[in-house]
Amino acid sequence: MNSIATLHVSQVGEIPVVAIVGEIDIGNVIHLRPQIVRAVPNSAPGFVLDLSRTAYLDSRGVHLILEISDRMATSQQQLRVVVPEGALIRRVLSLAHVDATVPIDPSVESAIEAMRSSPPSPRP
Amino acid sequence: MTARILLVDDDRMLLEALPEMLRLRMSEVEVEAVDDATEALARIAATDYDAVVTDIKMPGIDGLALLERIRDLRPDVPTLLITGHGEHDLAVQALRGGAYDFIAKPIDREYFVASLRRALQVRQLRRQVDLQREELEHHATQLEHIVDQRTSALRLLADASRAFTAAFDAEAALVNLVRMSVPQVAELAVGLILREDGIIRRLEVAHVDPTREQQVWDQLSHTPIDPARSGPVASVLRTGESLLIPEISDATPSSAGLLGDPGIRSGMIVPLLARGRVLGAVIYSSNTRTFSKEDLEFAEALCRRAALAIDNARLYERERAVAETLQRSLLPQSLPSLPGVSTAARYLPATPEAVGGDWYDLFHLPGGRMGLVMGDVAGRGVRVAAVMGQLRNALRAYALEGYPPDAVIQRLTGLIDTSDMATVFYAVFDPATWDVRYANAGHPPPLVIGPDGTAKFLEGGAPPLRGVRTPIYPGTAAARLEPGSTMLLYTDGLVETRGMPIDDGLRKLVQVAMRGNGDLEALLDHILADILHGKPTGDDVALLALKATRLDPSRLSIRLPADPLSVPAIRHALRRWLDQAGIERQDAYHIAVAVCEAASNTVEHAYGLSPGDVEVKASLEAGEVVIAVSDSGHWRPSRGSNRGRGLLLVGALMSGVEVSPSPIGTTVSMRRRVSEAARA
Numbered sequence: 056m057n058s059i060a061t062l063h064v065s066q067v068g069e070i071p072v073v074a075i076v077g078e079i080d081i082g083n084v085i086h087l088r089p090q091i092v093r094a095v096p097n098s099a100p101g102f103v104l105d106l107s108r109t110a111y112l113d114s115r116g117v118h119l120i121l122e123i124s125d126r127m128a129t130s131q132q133q134l135r136v137v138v139p140e141g142a143l144i145r146r147v148l149s150l151a152h153v154d155a156t157v158p159i160d161p162s163v164e165s166a167i168e169a170m171r172s173s174p175p176s177p178r179p
Numbered sequence: 180m181t182a183r184i185l186l187v188d189d190d191r192m193l194l195e196a197l198p199e200m201l202r203l204r205m206s207e208v209e210v211e212a213v214d215d216a217t218e219a220l221a222r223i224a225a226t227d228y229d230a231v232v233t234d235i236k237m238p239g240i241d242g243l244a245l246l247e248r249i250r251d252l253r254p255d256v257p258t259l260l261i262t263g264h265g266e267h268d269l270a271v272q273a274l275r276g277g278a279y280d281f282i283a284k285p286i287d288r289e290y291f292v293a294s295l296r297r298a299l300q301v302r303q304l305r306r307q308v309d310l311q312r313e314e315l316e317h318h319a320t321q322l323e324h325i326v327d328q329r330t331s332a333l334r335l336l337a338d339a340s341r342a343f344t345a346a347f348d349a350e351a352a353l354v355n356l357v358r359m360s361v362p363q364v365a366e367l368a369v370g371l372i373l374r375e376d377g378i379i380r381r382l383e384v385a386h387v388d389p390t391r392e393q394q395v396w397d398q399l400s401h402t403p404i405d406p407a408r409s410g411p412v413a414s415v416l417r418t419g420e421s422l423l424i425p426e427i428s429d430a431t432p433s434s435a436g437l438l439g440d441p442g443i444r445s446g447m448i449v450p451l452l453a454r455g456r457v458l459g460a461v462i463y464s465s466n467t468r469t470f471s472k473e474d475l476e477f478a479e480a481l482c483r484r485a486a487l488a489i490d491n492a493r494l495y496e497r498e499r500a501v502a503e504t505l506q507r508s509l510l511p512q513s514l515p516s517l518p519g520v521s522t523a524a525r526y527l528p529a530t531p532e533a534v535g536g537d538w539y540d541l542f543h544l545p546g547g548r549m550g551l552v553m554g555d556v557a558g559r560g561v562r563v564a565a566v567m568g569q570l571r572n573a574l575r576a577y578a579l580e581g582y583p584p585d586a587v588i589q590r591l592t593g594l595i596d597t598s599d600m601a602t603v604f605y606a607v608f609d610p611a612t613w614d615v616r617y618a619n620a621g622h623p624p625p626l627v628i629g630p631d632g633t634a635k636f637l638e639g640g641a642p643p644l645r646g647v648r649t650p651i652y653p654g655t656a657a658a659r660l661e662p663g664s665t666m667l668l669y670t671d672g673l674v675e676t677r678g679m680p681i682d683d684g685l686r687k688l689v690q691v692a693m694r695g696n697g698d699l700e701a702l703l704d705h706i707l708a709d710i711l712h713g714k715p716t717g718d719d720v721a722l723l724a725l726k727a728t729r730l731d732p733s734r735l736s737i738r739l740p741a742d743p744l745s746v747p748a749i750r751h752a753l754r755r756w757l758d759q760a761g762i763e764r765q766d767a768y769h770i771a772v773a774v775c776e777a778a779s780n781t782v783e784h785a786y787g788l789s790p791g792d793v794e795v796k797a798s799l800e801a802g803e804v805v806i807a808v809s810d811s812g813h814w815r816p817s818r819g820s821n822r823g824r825g826l827l828l829v830g831a832l833m834s835g836v837e838v839s840p841s842p843i844g845t846t847v848s849m850r851r852r853v854s855e856a857a858r859a
Contacts, residue, residue, distance in 0.1 A: 059545030059546065059747050060545075061581065077545060078545070078546075078747060078750075080743075080746050080747055080750070080775055080779070081743045081746050081775075081779040081782060081783070082743040082744045082746050082747050111750065111768075111771070111772075113772045113775050113776055113779070113825070113828065114776055114779075114824040114825040114827075114828055115779065117824060118824065143764065143765065143768040144768075146765075146769065146832075147772055147828060150827070150828055150831045150832070151824060151827070151828065
């Protein structure tokens with residue numbers, strides 16, 4: 056309820072795009088997780104998590120991305136995260152090595168393209 | 180009974196013969212004889228004779244004048260006159276002058292004795308009548324006295340009833356009762372009322388001699404009355420039956436407590452009974468009087484009235500406690516604060532027992548903004564308070580969802596019945612931009628007092644909320660606060676005084692507000708004192724004030740509850756401070772992440788379920804930001820990976836990171852060199 060972020064869900068073809076507009080921290084992360092999960096049907100090949108309008112993110116946000124990534128891996132769906140070049144949150148993601156686990160794209164278009172060109176592959 | 184007769188005559192022969200003759204013919208008679216009028220009058224003055232017999236012609240004084248003198252001295256003494264032959268006229272005159280009879284010379288002895296007997300009889304009867312009259316008078320006086328006593332008793336009861344009706348407080352009613360009982364009921368009255376659990380809630384002592392009250396208190400503290408123990412007081416409290424002890428002997432057991440004191444002659448214990456419950460008792464004692472059944476009845480009548488008042492006060496106290504709890508639960512427990520934003524609020528109920536429909540609210544909003552609400556549901560009572568509670572919660576919910584003020588207010592209309600009416604003002608203040616965005620549904624316009632002391636109202640708005648018929652709201656208005664401004668929200672109880680047009684009230688508010696733009700608490704006190712003289716005039720009054728000032732560029736201090744929702748508030752305040760100091764965006768962002776990591780750790784690990792604060796202190800000196808995040812709890816061992824990852828980030832983003840646990844709390848200190856961005 057005390058949301059400092061809102062979720063915008065759109066669809067590009069069969070791929071849902073979930074944008075988090077606002078800030079992610081300890082105060083709202085537990086509300087965001089189920090909302091994101093609900094936005095992605097099991098039938099979809101995966102989804103794009105768009106953080107281009109995410110103004111703030113710290114280790115709670117990192118944790119959220121990794122949790123969702125684990126869940127998508129379990130259901131054999133893809134996750135791509137969009138973070139534009141020069142975004143403030145980029146350094147936090149790289150310090151936490153999120154990019155080692157989840158592919159990061161500079162735009163929604165490039166993320167969709169990458170998802171369409173690479174079929175899901177089960178990870179260890 | 181011997182009759183005393185005074186015989187007055189200058190005829191020596193008669194003076195010797197007549198007494199002898201009377202003594203012979205009348206039993207129980209004592210005759211004194213004088214031959215001189217002056218001597219006779221002196222004796223009459225000294226002695227109350229049963230009859231006076233006098234010659235009508237005495238030397239030196241006229242017989243009629245003598246009669247008059249006698250009647251002056253002793254109007255009740257029958258006087259017989261001895262008249263000479265042919266003095267008939269004189270005799271008639273004497274009878275008119277009040278003589279009882281006249282005896283003509285030569286004296287007919289039979290007639291004389293018979294006349295004297297009658298005179299003595301009349302005198303006897305008159306004496307009896309007088310005695311009876313005296314007795315009657317005495318009786319009448321006694322009756323009057325009783326009537327007086329009863330009247331004052333009745334007056335006391337009437338006064339008591341009046342005094343008790345006015346009392347809203349059980350303890351005050353007890354004090355009244357005990358004070359009123361002395362001295363009309365007894366020399367000493369000791370009253371007590373019980374709490375619901377049967378323990379004595381309050382004792383009160385009144386003594387005819389107030390200097391002796393302390394002695395009674397000392398005695399009570401030495402041997403306290405125990406309602407649960409055995410003894411006369413306990414038994415009265417248990418049974419609800421009065422106890423009358425007309426005579427207290429020295430053998431009265433000490434368990435009688437106060438009544439067992441030496442010197443006390445009589446006592447009674449009267450329960451305070453109301454609606455079938457024993458609320459307490461009064462112990463009356465006297466060392467001069469013996470209490471009668473009537474005394475007990477009177478004391479019972481007095482105590483019945485007091486008990487009713489005490490019971491009413493008890494119910495009233497309970498209701499007031501419920502009302503106050505409800506009121507408190509609907510108003511913010513504490514006002515949220517932000518650096519550079521100070522807030523203060525007041526709530527004055529019109530009557531303490533009725534819950535009004537006024538409310539105010541203040542909360543953090545996403546992005547470091549603050550929501551301010553002032554509302555008023557028409558009417559009072561628990562139903563109105565419920566509507567108010569609903570509107571309050573719904574408004575908070577819509578506000579936190581991020582709806583703009585007009586949309587929030589529009590959404591509230593669906594929540595109230597068409598029969599209800601509410602006015603609401605809702606504003607969002609952004610301390611970073613100094614913008615106020617607001618919507619007003621029929622509420623008196625808030626006042627903005629500028630740093631220079633000028634005041635202006637936040638104009639614009641729509642009619643009050645009235646259920647489904649409410650029109651679409653015209654939109655959100657905007658204003659910009661200058662740094663150092665105060666925004667004052669209030670309810671109409673402040674400006675709508677009976678008999679005064681609202682414009683006068685608003686003008687007065689402006690005048691008062693312009694005089695004090697210093698400390699917020701002082702401003703609110705000032706406003707209440709000057710406009711309401713400390714007391715609402717028939718309507719509730721709520722006040723909420725917010726003052727926004729520039730942050731100190733060299734240091735920042737934030738203290739907030741260790742709650743997840745405090746973390747964004749800390750971040751926004753910190754970024755506002757860094758932004759104001761001209762710190763470059765990337766640096767500011769990284770500092771914010773580091774501080775939030777440390778604060779999140781405090782929120783998650785420092786306190787468990789018990790409440791506590793998280794404190795952030797930051798300073799900027801010589802191109803370096805130095806920060807300490809501290810708490811007064813104990814970090815529990817880490818769970819999950821958040822803390823490790825969080826501290827990793829802190830370590831990567833900041834330098835000189837130190838976590839210092841201590842028995843009084845944990846402090847995370849860190850620093851970072853910063854570069855100033857080009858000022859906009």
